[in-house]
Amino acid sequence: MDYEYYLRDKHFPVIWCPGCGIGIVLKAILRAIDKVGYDKNEVCMVSGIGCSSRIPGYTDFNTLHTTHGRALTFATGVKMAKPDLKVIVVTGDGDATAIGGNHFIHAARRNIDLTVVLINNYIYGMTGGQASPTTPAGKRATTAPFGSTENVFNVSGLAEAAGATFVARTSTYHTVQCEKMIEKGLQNKGFSLIEVIAACPTSFGRPNKQADPVEMLMWQKDHAVPITRAQNMTPEELEGKFVTGIFVDRQAPECRTEYQKIIDQQFHPKGAPAR
Amino acid sequence: MTTRAEGRQSHLMPSTQTTKAVRLLTGNEACALAAIACGMRFYAGYPITPSSEIAEYLSRLLPQHGGVYIGMEDEIASMGAIIGASLTGVKSMTATSGPGFSLMQENIGFASMAEVPCVVVNVMRGGPSTGLPTLPAQGDVMQARWGTHGDHPIIALTPYSVRETYDLTIRAFNLSEKYRVPVILLLDETIGHVNEKVEIPDISEYEVVNRTPPMCPPEEYLPYQHTESGVPPMANFGSGYRYHVTGLSHDETGFQTNDSAEIEKLLLRLHRKIEIARDDIVEADAYRMDDAEIGIVAYGSSARASREAIRVAREEGFRVGMLRPKTLWPFIDKEIQSYAGQVRTWIVPEMNLGQIAHEVECALHGQGSVHRVNRVDGCLIEPPQILAKIREVC
Numbered sequence A: 001m002d003y004e005y006y007l008r009d010k011h012f013p014v015i016w017c018p019g020c021g022i023g024i025v026l027k028a029i030l031r032a033i034d035k036v037g038y039d040k041n042e043v044c045m046v047s048g049i050g051c052s053s054r055i056p057g058y059t060d061f062n063t064l065h066t067t068h069g070r071a072l073t074f075a076t077g078v079k080m081a082k083p084d085l086k087v088i089v090v091t092g093d094g095d096a097t098a099i100g101g102n103h104f105i106h107a108a109r110r111n112i113d114l115t116v117v118l119i120n121n122y123i124y125g126m127t128g129g130q131a132s133p134t135t136p137a138g139k140r141a142t143t144a145p146f147g148s149t150e151n152v153f154n155v156s157g158l159a160e161a162a163g164a165t166f167v168a169r170t171s172t173y174h175t176v177q178c179e180k181m182i183e184k185g186l187q188n189k190g191f192s193l194i195e196v197i198a199a200c201p202t203s204f205g206r207p208n209k210q211a212d213p214v215e216m217l218m219w220q221k222d223h224a225v226p227i228t229r230a231q232n233m234t235p236e237e238l239e240g241k242f243v244t245g246i247f248v249d250r251q252a253p254e255c256r257t258e259y260q261k262i263i264d265q266q267f268h269p270k271g272a273p274a275r
Numbered sequence B: 001m002t003t004r005a006e007g008r009q010s011h012l013m014p015s016t017q018t019t020k021a022v023r024l025l026t027g028n029e030a031c032a033l034a035a036i037a038c039g040m041r042f043y044a045g046y047p048i049t050p051s052s053e054i055a056e057y058l059s060r061l062l063p064q065h066g067g068v069y070i071g072m073e074d075e076i077a078s079m080g081a082i083i084g085a086s087l088t089g090v091k092s093m094t095a096t097s098g099p100g101f102s103l104m105q106e107n108i109g110f111a112s113m114a115e116v117p118c119v120v121v122n123v124m125r126g127g128p129s130t131g132l133p134t135l136p137a138q139g140d141v142m143q144a145r146w147g148t149h150g151d152h153p154i155i156a157l158t159p160y161s162v163r164e165t166y167d168l169t170i171r172a173f174n175l176s177e178k179y180r181v182p183v184i185l186l187l188d189e190t191i192g193h194v195n196e197k198v199e200i201p202d203i204s205e206y207e208v209v210n211r212t213p214p215m216c217p218p219e220e221y222l223p224y225q226h227t228e229s230g231v232p233p234m235a236n237f238g239s240g241y242r243y244h245v246t247g248l249s250h251d252e253t254g255f256q257t258n259d260s261a262e263i264e265k266l267l268l269r270l271h272r273k274i275e276i277a278r279d280d281i282v283e284a285d286a287y288r289m290d291d292a293e294i295g296i297v298a299y300g301s302s303a304r305a306s307r308e309a310i311r312v313a314r315e316e317g318f319r320v321g322m323l324r325p326k327t328l329w330p331f332i333d334k335e336i337q338s339y340a341g342q343v344r345t346w347i348v349p350e351m352n353l354g355q356i357a358h359e360v361e362c363a364l365h366g367q368g369s370v371h372r373v374n375r376v377d378g379c380l381i382e383p384p385q386i387l388a389k390i391r392e393v394c
Helices: A023-034 A071-081 A093-099 A101-110 A155-162 A175-187 A201-208 A213-223 A257-267 B004-016 B029-039 B053-066 B075-087 B096-115 B141-146 B163-178 B189-193 B262-275 B303-313 B335-337 B355-364 B383-393
Strands: A043-047 A062-067 A086-092 A115-120 A167-171 A193-195 A224-226 A243-251 B021-027 B040-045 B068-071 B092-096 B120-128 B132-136 B155-157 B181-190 B195-200 B242-247 B284-287 B294-299 B320-325 B326-328 B345-350 B370-374
Touching: A023 A086, A023 A115, A023 A175, A043 A071, A043 A243, A043 B284, A062 B075, A071 A093, A071 A101, A071 A224, A071 A257, A071 B040, A071 B068, A071 B075, A086 A093, A093 A101, A093 A115, A093 A155, A093 B320, A101 A155, A101 B075, A115 A175, A155 A167, A155 A193, A155 A243, A167 A175, A175 A193, A175 A243, A175 B294, A201 B370, A213 A224, A224 A257, B021 B029, B021 B262, B029 B053, B029 B068, B029 B092, B029 B163, B029 B181, B029 B189, B029 B195, B029 B242, B040 B053, B053 B068, B075 B092, B075 B096, B075 B120, B092 B096, B096 B120, B096 B141, B096 B181, B120 B163, B120 B189, B132 B189, B141 B155, B141 B181, B141 B294, B141 B326, B141 B355, B155 B163, B163 B181, B163 B195, B294 B355, B303 B320, B303 B345, B303 B383, B335 B355, B345 B355, B345 B383, B355 B370, B370 B383
Parallel strands: A043 A062, A043 A086, A062 B242, A086 A115, A115 A193, A167 A193, A224 A243, B040 B068, B040 B092, B092 B120, B120 B181, B155 B181, B294 B320, B294 B345, B345 B370
Antiparallel strands: A167 A243, B021 B195, B120 B132, B155 B326, B284 B320
């Protein structure tokens, strides 16, 4: 496919570090959009703040780079006001689960038709490698020089519990799976989360003696456990690994569609409003 | 059995159909009705006293007019949602009170920077913090000006009656669309909740302004063009003009820049567009100022008390008048200055500790004395308090 058709190439080169996983996700998103066949004019890509949130700037859609953690709130406004737009949100672990955690669970609860691609690289990359809500216990960060002591969010589990109707996890190693999951997410009429485990060699890799991008990709390959296999494994066996696959794929009433029913019932443009 | 909500509905419905309806309305109702009348079709909000009725009315009225109401998880989200909605071309608003207004500041800054039209209603109650639900105050006037970080343009309007709340709500949308800025409508609790008999003209009697769309083809569109007026034409998302919106410092194309010349150009234009249009934006009402030697500067419910104090003081022989800002930001400095030769004594009654009195002092440059009448106990300033100050300073 022709990536350049979807890219604003005059804004290249990208700001991401060598070995960063975000470019892989960007390409997967574009392939998925191409496959689904959206017109560029009908796509609105929204992001917050962070490395992953720079994706929209490079894409030739209606793009909205908002405030830290708030992408889903802006996206909700766009979708509710103009439901014809295909709204895609690109976010990171810090953006979506720390500062934007409340918006994340509420957007999932509403089952509003947004496709959220959450790039989880276990760290605040743009600010220089501080510990995030997904930095695993024991792993080092600039603000966890002796290793993080906190529990992490299971991001996909959070979305599932909050009411998302499509939830999947993959990694930047599994590029074909990643593209297919995003495609499914775009097709789902409701809140879709695709969590992509990604490498940040600069900010997460270096302090954890894993700075080689290839080595980090191989780590993803070796530590990914497909859900079918994980179901037969004990928590001890799954320790230190991450489960991949589609966790939720179900139909449920969608927020804007349900609201349209109220408008259809109440709105009578030519006559007086219904009583 | 009629529920409370249904009762409200029947009370509300005629307004959108009849011309020159004479109605008994609260400020909050007038605000909701005016917003609908001038084409507002998206509301996002979070409940907070004393503004909640606006959300309640609009949750009923909006779908009846083909619009959308959504209750968000907090005021940060409400502000984000109305900006998103406005970018698609829909006039959008939210309403809140002090604590929620604090949370909105982050994205009010975004709306200023990205030049997204929207209206934020703040029905003021006592602060700081949770403060006084639900007693009146005017403590957020400086927050309306400087609440979000960085130098930013803002417009704030402040009505003193129910009818004026209707008019200024429409004006808030007009200014917001015309100049691509967030506009703050500052009510105090009393104005929001007081019932008044009002005559509401048909919307055809009002000027209703909509944002200017680009005339050029999409490939030539500069979303943040440095136009002569300072206001760039605005394309709606989904209209074929694909462009980038960011809260980062950006150039004319909308993309982030670290070029200091471009950054300065942007910041200066954001302010210039308001400065150029200052006289179009700023409105003050001069009441019995023709022969006044003492001038009162008051807004919101304090202005109502001032009118009564002026009536009584005039009977006692004091030549008192009032210069009442309907636009609070930008401030009515020129209007105050124009009376500097005639009025040497100014009184500023306000339900805070002198936030606007300080602005009056700045406007006068020492040409006259400024006397404060303040109240921060949740009670309205009453006419005798102002009258006592008039007698004291003469």
